[in-house]
Amino acid sequence: MKVWLLLGLLLVHEALEDVAGQQPPKNKRPKEQGDNRIKPTNKKAKPKIPKGKDRDSADTTPKNPSIMVQAMDSGRFQKPAATMSLTAGQTVELRCKGSKVEWSYPSYLDAFKDSRLSLKQNERYGQLTLVNSTSADTGEFSCWGQLCNGYICRRDESRMGSTYIFFTEKGELFVPSPSYFDVVYLNLDRQAVVPCRVTVLSAKVTLHREFPAKEIPVNGTDIVYDMKRGFVYLQPHSDHQGVVYCKAEAGGKSQISVKYQLLYVEVPSGPPSTTILASSNKVNGGDDISVLCTVLGEPDVEVEFRWIFPGQKDERPVAIQDTWRLINRGLGHTTRISQSVITIEDFETIDAGYYICTAQNLRGQTTVATTVEFS
Ligand SMILES: *[C@@H]1O[C@H](CO)[C@@H](O)[C@H](O)[C@H]1NC(C)=O
Numbered sequence: 494m495k496v497w498l499l500l501g502l503l504l505v506h507e508a509l510e511d512v513a514g515q516q517p518p519k520n521k522r523p524k525e526q527g528d529n530r531i532k533p534t535n536k537k538a539k540p541k542i543p544k545g546k547d548r549d550s551a552d553t554t555p556k557n558p559s560i561m562v563q564a565m566d567s568g569r570f571q572k573p574a575a576t577m578s579l580t581a582g583q584t585v586e587l588r589c590k591g592s593k594v595e596w597s598y599p600s601y602l603d604a605f606k607d608s609r610l611s612l613k614q615n616e617r618y619g620q621l622t623l624v625n626s627t628s629a630d631t632g633e634f635s636c637w638g639q640l641c642n643g644y645i646c647r648r649d650e651s652r653m654g655s656t657y658i659f660f661t662e663k664g665e666l667f668v669p670s671p672s673y674f675d676v677v678y679l680n681l682d683r684q685a686v687v688p689c690r691v692t693v694l695s696a697k698v699t700l701h702r703e704f705p706a707k708e709i710p711v712n713g714t715d716i717v718y719d720m721k722r723g724f725v726y727l728q729p730h731s732d733h734q735g736v737v738y739c740k741a742e743a744g745g746k747s748q749i750s751v752k753y754q755l756l757y758v759e760v761p762s763g764p765p766s767t768t769i770l771a772s773s774n775k776v777n778g779g780d781d782i783s784v785l786c787t788v789l790g791e792p793d794v795e796v797e798f799r800w801i802f803p804g805q806k807d808e809r810p811v812a813i814q815d816t817w818r819l820i821n822r823g824l825g826h827t828t829r830i831s832q833s834v835i836t837i838e839d840f841e842t843i844d845a846g847y848y849i850c851t852a853q854n855l856r857g858q859t860t861v862a863t864t865v866e867f868s
């Protein structure tokens with residue numbers, strides 16, 4: 494009964510769920526491909542070489558020479574700098590030496606299965622080509638060779654290459670986000686990132702709280718700004734909760750980012766903590782029953798459910814529905830409630846016995862069971 498009671502209480506918090514419990518609206522393409530005012534002319538790509546020790550000094554210079562080169566319009570090749578700035582609309586071609594080259598590139602390009610990106614493996618080099626680039630493509634492009642032993646391959650740490658490319662686009666100081674509102678979870682034991690990345694290397698970026706409206710001081714000990722990640726909270730704390738946004742200034746223009754809701758999370762990390770409850774454990778033939786399996790856990794940890802039930806071997810038709818939502822447990826603590834319900838209509842002999850629910854997350858699995866018998 495406790496679970497039902499708890500669920501009743503949770504309804505009170507419906508309002509917060511509306512904000513935080515839903516997936517961010519998907520696929521709001523920040524820009525149509527045809528929108529680029531800057532045509533991919535034959536202008537030479539001018540990699541900007543960061544001078545001396547600036548913000549990029551954190552880049553560790555690899556011991557081994559990079560295997561990456563950038564194909565220039567002139568037909569020549571040149572080693573890309575650790576960071577470079579290109580005008581959006583340009584075509585980028587990167588090549589990496591090796592007969593089995595793997596690539597990684599901004600996840601945005603994957604998310605939209607973008608036809609602008611092509612990867613090709615030639616006999617002696619791998620080739621990545623990105624056409625009609627946009628500011629949303631800003632990010633790290635890297636490649637590495639593989640060491641194979643039969644069919645088993647692993648990354649060859651001595652043969653890698655990477656470059657971080659800023660695609661500068663008029664009117665876009667921030668790398669566009671696919672959603673207009675993002676949730677950032679704060680955990681005591683790991684860094685949290687407000688992912689407002691800029692498209693202009695020289696932009697000055699500040700962090701702001703919405704209520705009460707004020708700039709959040711970033712002094713390098715508690716919160717730092719990393720051009721390639723955003724604002725990093727080194728030691729997240731419940732005091733950091735609230736709605737924040739970033740502001741960027743460059744070339745006399747300023748722009749604000751999407752808003753980020755920071756939510757503090759306090760749930761132990763581990764296999765899911767699972768409970769099971771049948772609508773009734775003693776039933777009459779012909780009754781409808783349901784068995785509910787519930788997991789309370791961290792907001793960003795997904796849970797998968799599997800069921801074993803008596804009628805399974807006879808392929809008895811059942812309905813299984815999985816759902817999840819976020820709940821506010823007071824004092825600003827947010828929990829994800831994941832549930833799976835198995836429903837049996839018209840209970841018969843083959844349905845009597847053990848109902849077993851296994852809930853699994855990345856850290857392990859928990860199995861719980863209950864019985865349903867004829868009364
Ligand atoms: C790139 O842009 C050109 C001109 O707008 C367009 O014709 C072409 O289809 C685009 N290519 C891809 C792969 O999106």
Ligand SMILES: *[C@@H]1O[C@H](CO)[C@@H](O)[C@H](O)[C@H]1NC(C)=O
Pocket residue numbers: 710712713714715
């Ligand atoms: C930086 O900010 C944190 C939190 O606001 C504060 O505790 C710390 O003393 C500050 N450090 C410096 C060097 O100002």
